[in-house]
Amino acid sequence: MKRKILSIMLTFALVFSLMAGCGTKSSNNGESNSTATATKSVKITLLNSKGEIQAQLEDAAKAFTKENPNITVEVIPAAAGQSPFEKVTSMYASGNAPTMAMLDPGDIAKFKDKFLDLSSEKWVSDAIDGALNAATVDGKVIAFPFAVEGYGLIYNKAVLDKAYGGNFDPSSIKTRDALEEAFKKVEATGAKALEISPMDWSLGAHFLSITYADQSKDPAQVAQFLSDLKAGKVDLANNKVFNGLMDTFDMMKKHNIDKNDPLSPTYDRGPELIGKGEVGFWFMGNWAWPQIKEFDTANGQYGFIPVPISNSQDDYGNSGIPVGVTKFIGIDKTQNSAEQQGAAKKFLDWLVYSSTGQDMLVNKxxxxxxxxxxxLQPQDPLAKSILQYVKSGNTLEFMTTLPPDHWSKLGASMQKYLAGKIDRKGLINEIENYWKNVQ
Structure with a gap:
């Protein structure tokens, strides 16, 4: 995905666009199937791999059924700690494939023989530029782009305003030293600086992948870097970006509220700490807002700052956060009936084109x-912060097509590093060995 084009189109779509929704491609298959579901009750399932919005998706399913009484949608959660790919694979093996499966971008192509061709759907014409890249396999669109997301260091502005004795300017933090100064200022107020959530997916898929995204502004150069990693041609011990990122991580470890037992916290601890103002920062993405909101009793302000990799504010990456399409939904064509497939298409259309569906998607x-x-303009502060980075062009490549086991295997390596069970040399060894063995 080209970041520049994505930035322009996201800005156009979500900030300045006044266009009404109309596509040029017809969805004849969806129309005929929708007609079938109009006179016949049908139940469909959605495998949800975004556990943080399980309750909200269930509410969306109920709202859809209220407007489409003959269609019932069951939202099935993927188990915590289980990759979506593993969950869907096991469901296919048991002959109980979900009608719709929410997967990571890198997994879509693996289901090209099981997912329905959606190329003729109306929303294909209305997708932002680049959004369908990972969903297009052998010239066919086989998945629906569900979410644009971004991540970085979430800050609680009230905590930072107190620490700085005035109006905190997030753009002032563009170096490692500036970030540590912010940590120390927060700690001087009696609060803690930072929560590092130790989940393998956060450490492996998100934090470590900044190493790849920050290698170059040019996506082709990033791809070449990964190719060189696979070929064993990269010496991470002498890679400036990697060492800069890990120097920042070492500094973050010193200010981690859970530094004495860094692997003990669960995901749920993060939104509580940042929402209640017990910490100033939390490394996470905008998907966490529904949980933060539950603890934010003061209607506070939140946003993102980048993870700096150096003390030179002009170094690439120090002013940007990763942004990209992170989740896709495929429709099964092998174990679900034509009526179920039509109902699934109708549900996706409802999200894109109905006022209720759009409200559910953006606001709920x-x-x-x-x-x-x-x-619709997103109302949550983290989405607004992401759009500010998009508008300014300060976005990095969200590494969405890494190997499916990257987050679990190298996330485990990052957990060991976080806990002090391996040093940087050991971490480098595990990262390089992993990439050399990627098929």
Whole structure:
């Protein structure tokens, strides 16, 4: 995905666009199947791999059924700690494939023989530029781009305002030293600086992947770097970006509220700490807003700052956060009936084109949509912060097509590093060995 084009289109779609939704491609298959579901009750299932919005997705399913009484949608959660790919694979093996499966971008192509061709759906024409890249396999669109997301260091502005004795300017933090100064200022107020959530997916898929994204502004150069890693041609011990990122991580470890037992916290601890103002920062993404909101009793302000990799504010990456389409939904064609497939298409259309569906997507699920016809402005502060980075062009490549086991295997390596069970040399060894063995 080209970051520059994505930035322009996201800005156009979500900030300045006044366009009404209309596509040029017809969805004849969806129309005929929708007609079938109009006179016949049908139940469909959605495998949800975004556990933080399980309750909100269930509410969206109920709202859809209220408007489409003959269609019932069951939202099935993927187990915590289980990759979506593993969950869906096991469901296929048991002959109980979900009608719709929410997967990571890198997993879509693996189901090309099981997912329905959606190329003729109306929303294909309304997708923002680049949003369908990972969903297009052998010239066919086989998945629906569900969410645009971004991540970095979430800050609680009230905590930072107190620490700085005035109006905190997030753009002032563009170096490692500036970040540590912010940590120390927060700690001087009696609060803690930072929460590092130790989940393997956060450490492996998100934090470590900044190493790849920050290698170059040019996506082709990033791809070449990964190719060189696979070929064993990269010496991470002498890679400036990697060492800079890990120097920052070492500094973050010193200010981690849970530094004495860094692997003990669960995901749920993060939103509580940042929402209650017990910490100033939390490394996480905008998907966490529904949980933060539950603890934010003061209607506070939140946003993102980048993870700096050096003390030179002009170094690439020090002013940007990763942004990209992170989740796709495929429709099964092998174990679900034509009526179920039609109902699933109708559900996706409902999200994109109905006022209720759009409201659910943007305001209830707190999703930044990947469609230019949706002009609703997100109200949550983290989505707004992401859009500010998009508008300014300060976005990094969200590494969404890494190998499926990257987050679990190298996330485990990052956990060991976080806990002090391996040093940097050991971490480098595990990272390089992992990439050399990627098939």
């Amino acid at each position: 699920l707190n999703i930044i949509p990947a469609f230019k016809n949706i002009t």
